[in-house]
Each structure stands twice: as C-alpha cells, then as structure tokens.
Amino acid sequence: MAARARILALTEDSGRQGQPTLQKILKEALKLVVVGVDLNPARVRIEPLPENDRALHAIHANQWKQQPPTRDTVILLSAIAARLLEPAGFVVFHFDTDRVWSQRESSENRQKFETIIRDGVRRILKGGAPLPVTPRARPTLTAEQIEAALSRLLVLSPCYSMESWLYQATNELLPRCQGRHSSEEHQQLISAWAADRTRLDEVHRPKDEALPCVADHHNETLSKSFPADDVWMAERSFHESVERMQACTALVEALGH
Numbered sequence: 001m002a003a004r005a006r007i008l009a010l011t012e013d014s015g016r017q018g019q020p021t022l023q024k025i026l027k028e029a030l031k032l033v034v035v036g037v038d039l040n041p042a043r044v045r046i047e048p049l050p051e052n053d054r055a056l057h058a059i060h061a062n063q064w065k066q067q068p069p070t071r072d073t074v075i076l077l078s079a080i081a082a083r084l085l086e087p088a089g090f091v092v093f094h095f096d097t098d099r100v101w102s103q104r105e106s107s108e109n110r111q112k113f114e115t116i117i118r119d120g121v122r123r124i125l126k127g128g129a130p131l132p133v134t135p136r137a138r139p140t141l142t143a144e145q146i147e148a149a150l151s152r153l154l155v156l157s158p159c160y161s162m163e164s165w166l167y168q169a170t171n172e173l174l175p176r177c178q179g180r181h182s183s184e185e186h187q188q189l190i191s192a193w194a195a196d197r198t199r200l201d202e203v204h205r206p207k208d209e210a211l212p213c214v215a216d217h218h219n220e221t222l223s224k225s226f227p228a229d230d231v232w233m234a235e236r237s238f239h240e241s242v243e244r245m246q247a248c249t250a251l252v253e254a255l256g257h
Ligand SMILES: [Zn+2]
Pocket: 177, 178, 180, 181, 183, 186, 211, 213, 214
C-alpha cells in the first residue's frame, strides 16, 4: 500500500515523551483537517528523525534559533528540504510560541522559524546552499515548485507552549495535580480552563508558573485525552495551526484520498 503522506514530525521537546505527544496531537489535528480521514499508518506515515541524527541536536536545546545557523541546523535544513522534495513528503515542525495568544505577533520564535528555517530551506531548494541534500543530482526547481514544496512545511506553534494544549485534558489533569498536593487554587484554575477553552492560551508559562505540580511529567498521558474538537472550537492557537494545515492543498488532497 503506497503512503499518501509521509510526514516528518519534528518537535523541540527533547524529552522521552516529546515525540509520542507530538504524534498524538498531530493526529488529532489531521482529523480536523479532513473529517473522517483514514490515519492507517500505511497510508499516512508519521515519522521522527532517526535517533542520534545530528539534525535532532539542532531542534533540541534551542540551537535552531541561533544566527548564523550552526552546522547541526544546516543538517536539519537539509533533512527538511530532502523530505519536501519527496513525493507525498511533508514536514510538521512543533515549536512553542513562548507568548500568550494575545501577544503572538511579538513571538521571536515565530519570526525565527520564518527567517532561519523556512528561508533556509528555501535557499537549499533554490540550490544556493553548499550542502548537497541527496546523493543524486538535485533537479533545478522552478519558483512555483519551490513555493509548493515550502507550503508542505507545516507548523504547530501553541500559545504559550505545548502544555497549553495538553492541559486542556482537564479531566486527566485534575487528578495529576491532586496527587501532588491539595491546592484549592489549582482546582479552581483547572475548572475555569474546562469551562472556557479559550483561557489556557492566555496563561503565561503554564508548566513552570501555573502548574509546576504537573509540569511536563504527564504530557503523553494528557495528549491521549486531548479534547481536540472543543479546543478547536475555541479558535485560539490550536485552531490556528489546524487552519494553516487546511490551507495546504497538497495535504488536504493527500489525506482526502
Ligand atoms: Zn497543583
């Protein structure tokens, strides 16, 4: 069975739970991009980079945000470009906005993604970068082909961070908090988040300041209970990321088959 989409899934989160958490959230997003989508892994392959790949060093520990790009970042840019040149190739890149929703326009991370990652991949696709992407000779691409390839580089950028989405799994979240301590303040906070799904996008540093009791210890578990429909309907950063994916015609066509 030929894969309709081969998605390289990249996350800044270097922890053990980072990749499975991203994959679960991504699948929930894809179900909203194309309702009724068949996510059979033979059809829609979601793949991490191989372990120990040097490109991983660039994604983790904020290295990708450095100017000029490090050697590892150049390897990352090449890996992204190579995937975008493959038939049915897509890349999904998760990075935290590090801003609440109402201040997203000032997000350095979003700006750096565009100038360092997207523009860097564009340079490689134009043939202007010194590093060869594939062993075979690279075909010369037209400007349209380059922009079409770049449109398949997709972003998940939660406001404030991935925990802002994961903490929406309030039914799972509450017992995790209560298991650590008895905080009426936290219980009220979690109830408020459950009652109004727009609120978490306005919480500054959720895992470090709002709920250090839970932090990022249970991300994978929380991702399994992510209430995607409700969070999508709140029309904040998750909705924004889904909308961006829906704007990718190639993705919608690949999933819609
Ligand atoms: Zn707590």
